[in-house]
């Protein structure tokens with residue numbers, strides 16, 4: 001059933017495959033994708049998937065990233081005369097899927113572009129030329145003939161406000177674009193081996209979908225009204241064929257857990273303006289690492305009542321600077337200002353969009369209203385880098401921790417005293433974990449560290465879900481475990497237990513050298529081990545990170561490891 005053709009140009013290739021009756025996928029394989037978006041934390045590149053459905057009329061579902069222009073248009077022309085395409089279905093307008101819409105319109109001037117109302121509005125700004133359009137609502141159908149009756153499922157915020165899914169009644173394929181995707185690039189068209197891709201699937205969910213968990217649940221509910229779904233044809237990574245029920249169930253379970261959170265933070269951004277979308281995503285990811293839910297709202301398309309209601313039910317608010325006065329987004333900002341109250345905590349970030357409203361006037365207006373400023377305003381003076389996204393994520397975590405602190409303390413106190421003391425007899429060593437990935441580095445003090453295997457040599461570390469370094473301890477990531485020396489551990493311990501501001505350099509004033517895996521070795525540590533994360537097990541509040549050990553050295557063979565004796569079990 002699958003016929004592969006691959007073309008190579010640098011490390012960009014394309015793959016075409018017949019995936020079902022009269023249905024072809026055109027996959028753009030981006031093997032070495034740089035890690036510039038937060039959800040690209042793992043090592044595996046990505047793909048942009050596009051589809052042709054041939055009934056009596058022909059539909060093209062999504063296009064590709066503009067870096068694939070020549071390669072994509074070549075394979076498209078091999079498959080079909082573009083002038084014969086009747087419909088171009090836009091699942092959402094983010095440039096990695098819609099980057100070649102203009103090119104397709106040039107080759108198929110009579111094509112009708114099909115999309116949600118918001119998607120069509122976005123496209124108008126994006127393509128700057130007239131085009132035929134058909135705006136669809138949830139449940140609308142489009143009959144291509146030969147049984148290919150398409151049904152549209154509007155799924156806003158997954159992960160842009162304009163998103164919709166398309167279901168083909170004949171093949172029972174659901175085309176979902178970003179939802180159910182993962183950034184994973186290899187030549188397998190399908191999810192043949194669940195275990196090789198599940199870590200990437202989870203990480204992508206955490207970054208893009210968790211901040212919209214309630215929207216995920218709404219989309220799943222709408223999907224439930226469809227007849228059977230045989231295959232989920234995502235826009236990124238392998239198409240999901242072999243484990244559809246399992247993947248859907250994971251989205252449901254994870255989203256139910258996130259949506260249950262008692263506290264909510266509203267994140268107001270503008271999806272197509274500057275870097276607002278990317279920065280807000282990093283902030284949202286930081287918040288969701290704590291036990292706080294996020295709801296994201298695009299200021300450009302939100303109606304005032306929706307803004308007001310969201311502010312009303314949120315304990316915290318993160319808001320982007322927006323294009324200067326007089327615009328629709330400014331009106332929405334005014335609605336936010338009118339609705340906040342002094343018990344709320346807020347954070348502001350610059351969108352780096354060119355003509356942003358400056359941060360300070362907005363900050364002062366919030367100050368005048370008596371709200372708590374959760375983190376220093378994030379000023380973005382250049383194109384955001386990995387360090388900017390790290391800063392945003394840490395700022396989001398700070399806000400989440402601020403809002404959930406009382407509950408966390410309450411939970412700690414509620415342990416039975418005998419049990420607490422008994423548990424407190426479990427002790428461990430004292431270690432500093434250090435990690436560097438690209439230009440981003442982090443560190444933390446840990447004592448929940450344990451050797452876990454001989455062959456290969458392996459150990460586990462329990463890392464709280466809201467630790468900054470948690471993002472650098474994904475499967476495939478490398479780090480150093482620094483073992484502290486008894487009698488010589490206090491100053492390092494004190495240093496790394498400081499409360500660091502978002503984005504702060506945790507190594508300032510500490511002597512380090514670089515390990516072979518790139519992470520810092522603390523010169524004053526007793527020994528160090530170079531490790532690579534192999535798998536992660538989830539508990540309610542920690543990730544148990546299992547890692548193999550590649551190399552290590554001891555600086556003083558006779559010295560002892562610093563030990564941490566505790567009194568109670570509900571603290572480290």
Ligand SMILES: Cc1cc2nc3c(=O)[nH]c(=O)nc-3n(C[C@H](O)[C@H](O)[C@H](O)COP(=O)(O)O)c2cc1C
Pocket residue numbers: 443444445446447448449462463464466467468469496497500564572
């Ligand atoms: C003695 C001691 C041991 C700790 N062990 C761990 C641990 O094993 N895992 C963990 O996630 N946090 C542990 N912590 C907490 C973190 O070290 C500390 O909260 C962290 O450095 C703060 O970093 P953050 O800014 O990323 O939250 C420990 C704290 C202390 C005082």
